[in-house]
Amino acid sequence: xxxxxxxxxxxxxxxxxxxxxxxxxxxxxxxxxxxxxxxxxxxxxxxxxxxxxxxxxxxxxxxxxxxxxxxxxxxxxxxxxxxxxxxxxxxxxxxxxxxxxxxxxxxxxxxxxxxxxxxxxxxxxxxxxxxxxxxxxxxxxxxxxxxxxxxxxxxxxxxxxxxxxxxxxxxxxxxxxxxxxxxxxxxxxxxxxxxxxxxxxxxxxxxxxxxxxxxxxxxxxxxxxxxxxxxxxxxxxxxxxxxxxxxxxxxxxxxxxxxxxxxxxxxxxxxxxxxxxxxxxxxxxxxxxxxxxxxxxxxxxxxxxxxxxxxxxxxxxx
Amino acid sequence: xxxxxxxxxxxxxxxxxxxxxxxxxxxxxxxxxxxxxxxxxxxxxxxxxxxxxxxxxxxxxxxxxxxxxxxxxxxxxxxxxxxxxxxxxxxxxxxxxxxxxxxxxxxxxxxxxxxxxxxxxxxxxxxxxxxxxxxxxxxxxxxxxxxxxxxxxxxxxxxxxxxxxxxxxxxxxxxxxxxxxxxxxxxxxxxxxxxxxxxxxxxxxxxxxxxxxxxxxxxxxxxxxxxxxxxxxxxxxxxxxxxxxxxxxxxxxxxxxxxxxxxxxxxxxxxxxxxxxxxxxxxxxxxxxxxxxxxxxxxxxxxxxxxxxxxxxxxxxxxxxxxxxxxxxxxxxxxxxxxxxxxxx
Numbered sequence: 001x002x003x004x005x006x007x008x009x010x011x012x013x014x015x016x017x018x019x020x021x022x023x024x025x026x027x028x029x030x031x032x033x034x035x036x037x038x039x040x041x042x043x044x045x046x047x048x049x050x051x052x053x054x055x056x057x058x059x060x061x062x063x064x065x066x067x068x069x070x071x072x073x074x075x076x077x078x079x080x081x082x083x084x085x086x087x088x089x090x091x092x093x094x095x096x097x098x099x100x101x102x103x104x105x106x107x108x109x110x111x112x113x114x115x116x117x118x119x120x121x122x123x124x125x126x127x128x129x130x131x132x133x134x135x136x137x138x139x140x141x142x143x144x145x146x147x148x149x150x151x152x153x154x155x156x157x158x159x160x161x162x163x164x165x166x167x168x169x170x171x172x173x174x175x176x177x178x179x180x181x182x183x184x185x186x187x188x189x190x191x192x193x194x195x196x197x198x199x200x201x202x203x204x205x206x207x208x209x210x211x212x213x214x215x216x217x218x219x220x221x222x223x224x225x226x227x228x229x230x231x232x233x234x235x236x237x238x239x240x241x242x243x244x245x246x247x248x249x250x251x252x253x254x255x256x257x258x259x260x261x262x263x264x265x266x267x268x269x270x271x272x273x274x275x276x277x278x279x280x281x282x283x284x285x286x287x288x289x290x291x292x293x294x295x296x297x298x299x300x301x302x303x304x305x306x307x308x309x310x311x312x313x314x315x316x317x318x
Numbered sequence: 319x320x321x322x323x324x325x326x327x328x329x330x331x332x333x334x335x336x337x338x339x340x341x342x343x344x345x346x347x348x349x350x351x352x353x354x355x356x357x358x359x360x361x362x363x364x365x366x367x368x369x370x371x372x373x374x375x376x377x378x379x380x381x382x383x384x385x386x387x388x389x390x391x392x393x394x395x396x397x398x399x400x401x402x403x404x405x406x407x408x409x410x411x412x413x414x415x416x417x418x419x420x421x422x423x424x425x426x427x428x429x430x431x432x433x434x435x436x437x438x439x440x441x442x443x444x445x446x447x448x449x450x451x452x453x454x455x456x457x458x459x460x461x462x463x464x465x466x467x468x469x470x471x472x473x474x475x476x477x478x479x480x481x482x483x484x485x486x487x488x489x490x491x492x493x494x495x496x497x498x499x500x501x502x503x504x505x506x507x508x509x510x511x512x513x514x515x516x517x518x519x520x521x522x523x524x525x526x527x528x529x530x531x532x533x534x535x536x537x538x539x540x541x542x543x544x545x546x547x548x549x550x551x552x553x554x555x556x557x558x559x560x561x562x563x564x565x566x567x568x569x570x571x572x573x574x575x576x577x578x579x580x581x582x583x584x585x586x587x588x589x590x591x592x593x594x595x596x597x598x599x600x601x602x603x604x605x606x607x608x609x610x611x612x613x614x615x616x617x618x619x620x621x622x623x624x625x626x627x628x629x630x631x632x633x634x635x636x637x638x639x640x641x642x643x644x645x646x647x648x649x650x651x652x653x654x655x656x657x658x659x660x661x662x663x
């Protein structure tokens with residue numbers, strides 16, 4: 001993220017220094033963290049490489065064969081004769097491909113909304129902490145009110161309002177963008193609080209005063225000097241929030257207000273799959289659900305580990 | 319005490335006004351209220367008459383004032399989609415949601431307390447460890463998956479395993495474990511309130527939604543009670559109670575437990591927001607005819623009056639719960655009572 005400065009007398013390269021650092025040490029000695037990291041990397045990699053790995057393009061209706069519908073896991077389809085590892089759904093869509101493409105959508109929305117709320121929250125937190133006074137009071141009151149409401153409720157509200165403003169013809173195209181904004185807007189307050197607190201500490205330090213005396217504008221002081229020094233905790237919140245954002249996206253899509261049906265995410269797949277639960281086609285639901293649980297759990301554990309590893313108080317206790 | 323109360327009340331009022339303002343802006347500025355209410359073939363004159371009737375030509379502050387006074391009387395306009403008064407829609411669905419939310423809060427609180435106390439007393443026991451690990455997994459599971467899992471076990475696959483169990487044990491009662499997977503079952507009407515608590519099918523329909531909705535709360539209460547209890551058991555007054563020769567049960571349940579209650583009540587109170595949020599999801603999973611399901615529908619169909627009314631309802635619940643939590647503090651902790659009174663005088 002932030003390029004470490006390279007003093008010339010440092011004998012070791014940055015790779016060696018990273019290997020020796022406290023965080024890396026704690027990572028090497030935590031089987032849970034390694035497992036979670038491996039699982040996350042595999043799932044993210046599989047999602048990125050979906051066009052290469054998946055037997056069919058799950059978003060392209062032309063590639064589906066209706067005669068393959070309801071193929072059981074591990075059997076060949078009646079229509080195309082293809083092999084379906086995890087079975088096929090009612091339209092003959094390969095569940096395995098659908099999961100790969102679906103986790104792509106889930107991860108994209110998750111990452112994008114985390115970046116959105118991070119930029120918004122960090123920006124507002126910096127401004128609030130650095131300027132103080134009335135600006136601070138207004139921003140933080142809004143954050144307080146928002147934090148007391150559940151994220152999913154706010155996301156639903158934003159989604160509904162956005163649909164009211166955007167003309168119906170554009171709903172399908174803009175659905176993913178709206179979803180990202182909705183989830184992002186529901187999570188910014190936590191970043192703002194953290195960044196504001198550390199900014200208030202940093203701004204009294206001498207280097208900030210020096211920068212100000214040099215005649216830098218408040219904006220460049222915030223951006224060039226304060227931000228790099230308050231960024232650490234932000235990354236931890238971002239990792240933990242990624243799991244929350246993925247679950248939030250899945251929940252919204254499950255409720256039927258998320259991504260359009262032509263580009264199903266994991267939540268949409270679960271929503272479809274539930275319809276076939278009573279007729280005995282359990283695989284349409286089970287495998288996307290497992291993928292979602294695995295993804296959320298892995299990212300969550302990674303975030304938990306990172307939080308503990310970066311917290312010196314906890315390290316001394318154990 | 320009086321000053322403390324007035325301050326809490328004033329704050330509550332301010333928050334309500336802010337929420338009402340958001341609700342008002344949604345109604346007034348998102349979409350065109352007139353176009354949403356009249357048909358395609360309405361003339362311009364019709365539209366203007368309606369705008370006049372709705373007061374849309376008044377100055378904005380006056381409109382907001384009317385909006386707030388109407389909302390205070392429970393009048394939120396007409397639903398765009400269903401063409402009925404929003405207040406009727408809300409009143410019709412309120413009992414279903416309240417019954418579910420209160421029952422699941424009770425379930426979470428009681429079961430969470432029992433498990434938490436148990437896990438604290440037997441802290442290294444096998445059962446306690448299993449309970450703690452299950453709770454960890456439960457936290458990272460999305461709510462709707464817990465609901466779907468319950469439906470699968472107790473509604474879809476129930477026939478096969480209950481008959482197998484009945485054959486094994488020779489007791490036919492196992493089929494009673496099968497639960498309905500959607501709706502409220504039979505309800506009884508008492509005045510304007512409908513309740514599912516008085517019929518067998520109503521009670522059975524409540525079981526799975528209650529567990530789904532209460533599960534997250536339950537794990538939270540349990541972990542909190544456990545850690546607080548472990549903390550309190552180390553304090554001097556517990557040692558003193560033991561030194562006085564009081565039975566261990568009395569020390570644990572009377573002295574220690576009471577002192578763990580304050581943070582537990584706070585968290586449970588403040589978590590009511592997430593109960594409402596999870597109720598949106600739970601009601602959708604089980605097709606429960608409550609407010610949450612109504613809200614999801616209103617978001618899908620951009621039914622702004624229903625959305626803004628729901629927002630204000632949730633805001634109201636929050637404010638009331640926060641006030642109640644403040645008051646409960648005073649009841650639970652005598653120290654706080656005297657300190658507050660002293661500060662107020």
